[in-house]
Amino acid sequence: MREIKEFSAWRTSGFLGFTLLLLALTWLVWAGAGFFREREVFYLWHLLPSLLASLHLGAGLFTVQPNEAVVLVFLGRYAGTVREPGFHFANPLAARKRISLRVHNFNSDRLKVNDALGNPIEIAAVVVWRVVDTAKALFQVEDYKSFVAIQSETALRALASRYPYDAEGKSLRGNPEEIAEELKGEVEERLKVAGVEVLEARLTHLAYAPEVAQAMLRRQQALAVVAARRLIVEAAVGMVKEALSGLEAAGLALDEERKAAMVNNLMVALVSEAQAQPVVNVGTLYA
Missing domain, CATH: 3.30.479.30 (Band 7 domain)
Known part of the structure; x- marks a missing residue:
């Protein structure tokens, strides 16, 4: 298929065409009045051309609105496009198709x-x-x-x-x-x-889609809960590390069993959703 691209059509000012139309109409009136008054062939030879000229000049006039184009088609062939807004005169035998250029x-x-x-x-x-x-x-x-x-x-x-x-x-x-x-x-x-x-x-x-919306919502909620838990655990581990490092820096050394107990208590207090309740231990880990 041969690609057709836009090009500008031949056209001239509509006011020039309108002036010629007025002259053709004046010619037509003069010839018509003379023929009906005197019935001479001389006026008939002027009547037919003036009538054809008036019809063609009138058919060639058209206007183009802003953001509009007029496409001309002459004898089945694309004859160009007029994009300029205003009053125009173009080939009177060409068919005109209007197309909007608006958004x-x-x-x-x-x-x-x-x-x-x-x-x-x-x-x-x-x-x-x-x-x-x-x-x-x-x-x-x-x-x-x-x-x-x-x-x-x-x-x-x-x-x-x-x-x-x-x-x-x-x-x-x-x-x-x-x-x-x-x-x-x-x-x-x-x-x-x-x-x-x-x-x-x-x-x-x-x-x-509605048939899976509830299941996908629960899945998103579960993923959000897992992500929040992961963040909380990562923060709690960092806080426990800081606590152990602070104790060691202060010279309070703990053996492995006491460290494990301390880590367990801190992780429970930091990660648990319920408020932590203090427990007083009166015994020892080795009793």
């Missing part, structure tokens, strides 16, 4: 897909886009708006299947900015054929 938003539906670990998740995104090549948008794809929607959802599904929902490395939940940039690049690559530029792509919804 558009596409909000995808909530898609149910499996992440890289096989967990079912719900994901949705917003894609901000605009047309930058009118010829590609109209002639390279059947319907560029529908093409944007389908390709955006396809790219979103592909991205979601490459990364886990949540993990220690790169994940959908843990790296939102990187995921957004990668999604933008993938969508833009797919929409390049339609002459569409992607300004932004970002996830708007990310969650586990």
